Amino acid sequence: MTLKKTYHMKLTPQRLAILEYLEGNKAHPSASDIYKAVSEKYPMMSFATVYNTLDTLRGKKHVRELSIDSQKKRFDPNLKPHHHLICLECRAITDVHRNFALDLTDSERFGYEITGNHVDFYGVCPKCKRGRRSKI
Amino acid sequence: MTLKKTYHMKLTPQRLAILEYLEGNKAHPSASDIYKAVSEKYPMMSFATVYNTLDTLRGKKHVRELSIDSQKKRFDPNLKPHHHLICLECRAITDVHRNFALDLTDSERFGYEITGNHVDFYGVCPKCKRGRRSKI
DNA sequence: TTATTATGTTATAATCATTCTAAATTAGAA
DNA sequence: TTCTAATTTAGAATGATTATAACATAATAA
Known part of the structure; x- marks a missing residue:
């Protein structure tokens, strides 16, 4: 219940796996970093789900999208201004x-x-x- | 001769058109902005030439590549630190x-x-x- | 529970920026 | 003027991201 109250979104296994990977992650991963890591546990995971989830997380201000890398977007779960x-x-x-x-x-x-x-x-x-x- | 001394690269019409477009440009244009503008004068201009030219200009430190926009690279001919x-x-x-x-x-x-x-x-x-x- | 509805997931196709390739052209040196 | 390495070109290839549509699942109400 507490997670649900924190995130205000359906907590599917895929989303939980992504959230778990992001939790405290200081590497500023890209979508494909996330996909690679999470699809080891959930081989059926689709790339689209990673993008969808990142999109709703961004909408709910649980991650920030960085444009530091001109090749690809990178994501930061650290919301404290820094x-x-x-x-x-x-x-x-x-x-x-x-x-x-x-x-x-x-x-x-x-x-x-x-x-x-x-x-x-x-x-x-x-x-x-x-x-x-x-x-x- | 003076341009050649400034840029240290072969000055083709395409490159001159790109340089002219960039000269004093404060809009931080993307490759496609540059392509659109320059290909009005040079309809045969190829996208690859824009990228190639930007690449050599960057190598010679005549433009800087910005990763401000997560959609596309943007280029800045202003080299003063700012x-x-x-x-x-x-x-x-x-x-x-x-x-x-x-x-x-x-x-x-x-x-x-x-x-x-x-x-x-x-x-x-x-x-x-x-x-x-x-x-x- | 069970049925209904809304939302999420998936594979796949589509799109867009960028890079690569190989053939044809050309700037600038000799 | 001739020669050669550098440049341009169209088009194919790549890689990140987004869109689509069928299917699956979670939340909700009966």
């Missing part, structure tokens, strides 16, 4: 939990009504740094 | 020329070597604000 630290070599994404109060001047605002901001930090992750060194 | 103000309703993108010196603490850095940052401001542009009002 920012990202992105490895330019392997595209790994790490969360940064901090609030940046960034203000724009009137002339920078161009008449927009501003509702939020998101910061991407770019760099090289420790793994890729090690990889580089070993190539020298 | 940030974006994005309309959540019509996806218009406006440049913000300011430097934000954002520092992460060691514990926030997770061992990454940080090379830069980019801020997206989200909101509603003046046009869409007007559109809303007229619907009431």
Whole structure:
């Protein structure tokens, strides 16, 4: 009952498997990452179900869709406002939990009504740094 | 000669047309925006040429590829470091020329070597604000 | 329960952005 | 002017995502 109250949607086995995979997942997975993982348990699972479920989860604000990767959408079950630290070599994404109060001047605002901001930090992750060194 | 020295690549009519379209373009166009605009002048122009040209321009650091839009890549000929103000309703993108010196603490850095940052401001542009009002 | 209805799942086809391929063309160097 | 590597082209291929329609299942009411 408690899950049902949390999610306000029918909790089918497929959806539960997807939710379980997403729960606490910090990897910012793509639809195909999710499909691959979940279809090991549920081989009959369809790709369409992954997309449908992500769509309703997004509609109910249980996941956020990221456009960090220009190849594919990635999804984030972490709804707390946060920012990202992105490895330019392997595209790994790490969360940064901090609030940046960034203000724009009137002339920078161009008449927009501003509702939020998101910061991407770019760099090289420790793994890729090690990889580089070993190539020298 | 001067263009050739600037771009360090063969300057075909197709490439010149694409460069002319991009010059000073602040709309952050997608490949198909570019194709549509340029193929009016050069009807024989191929989509592949647009992608090829964007690819070599990116390689030579004459345009930057943006992953702001999860539907398609968008391209920015403005190479000065800058940030974006994005309309959540019509996806218009406006440049913000300011430097934000954002520092992460060691514990926030997770061992990454940080090379830069980019801020997206989200909101509603003046046009869409007007559109809303007229619907009431 | 059982019947009814609404919603979810599935396989498959369709779409759209992007990349690849191989043949024909051309810019720029010699 | 000639030559060659780089570029362009149409079209096929790929990969992510969305749409469709038949089928299955969960929620609801009798």
